[in-house]
Amino acid sequence: MPVRDAAGTLSECLISVRRQTLKDLEILVVDDGSRDCTGEILRAHAAADHRVRVLGMPRTGLVAALNVGLAAARAPLVARMDADDRMHAWRLEAQAGLLARQCEVDVVASRVRGFPDSLLTDGLREYLRWQNQCLSPRDIADEIYVESPLAHPSVMMRRDRVLALGGYRGGDYPEDYDLWLRMVRAGYRLHKLPQVLLDWREGSGRASRVDARYRRLAFEHLKAVHLARDPRLHAGRPLVIWGAGRRSRRRAALLLVHGFSPVAWVDIDPRKIGSRLSGVPVVPPQWLDRHPRPLVLSYVGNHGARDRIRAELKRMGYVRGRDFLAVA
DSSP states (O other): EEEOOOOOHHHHHHHHHHHHHHHOEEEEEEESSSSSSSHHHHHHHHHTTEEEEEEEEOSHHHHHHHHHHHHHOOOSEEOOOTTEEEOTTTTTHHHHHHHHTTTTOOOOEEEEEEGGGGGGGGHOOOHEEEEEEOOOOHHHHTTTTOOOOSSSSGOOEEHHHHHHHHHHSSSSSOOHHHHHHHHHHOOOOEEEEEEEEEEEEEEETTTTHOOOGGGGHHHHHHHHHHHTTTTTGSSSOOOEEEEOOOHHHHHHHHHTTTOOOOOOOEEOTTTTOOEEEEEEEEEOOGGOOOOOOOEEOOOOHHHHHHHHHHHHHHHTTTTTTTEEEOOO
């Protein structure tokens, strides 16, 4: 658990960890140069519970703190936690149990609940609804280009598998989403328990709200870089992009600069159908009912529309993950 100036929520978080039904654990806290009374709180918890181990470091940043923690961890399983969240009492026991039973699984997360309710926006509620639906390794792999499918502080991972990929990478992008994308491309299996085992705190001070690495454009650039390396885009199939609106085109442009060119754009707007975008025709959805099937990338970001597009493609016999991918 990396911490920095977390005095307001740290004790509540640590109490939730110390109360785990899984007792055989090390609570490894990396203090990233805190300047408030975080250090005093950590020393008090370490004095009360021998399992709390505190590592201090200069104010270097989240990615460095995560990698320091990975290097210092002494157990084969590592669970992530953030200092402003709360884990349910049986979280670690449930996750360690699944990893013991299913050796092919490399990462296990859980469903999460956002709190406090008064601070949850409609957009965040919809994101949590979508994320909590991504449960199986297949779901997570097929939906990986939509958003980050796992809440970082809800995961437990096999330490050697994370280290084999080089740990966390620093850059102008969210470090956890980059790790999930690399894991999926490497063939790792990411799973999610159906229980809600983490209370995920929303607030204006969250890194996802104040750190430029978590802005929307950083996510979109990162997705495009990983998608451009996806073997499915290099299999020689014609490429079709669903979404000819301005916002969809902006998203797709981040991929197309990597040398890809669609044979058609799909849209339902009759004002766009029949026109051409850079010489490429805009066609209605029924145009896709053909053989051989192209590879369809859906760049429509509206959640309701995404579900309708998925249903329409399945009706025509397209298989998610093989014939089409949602990218927004």
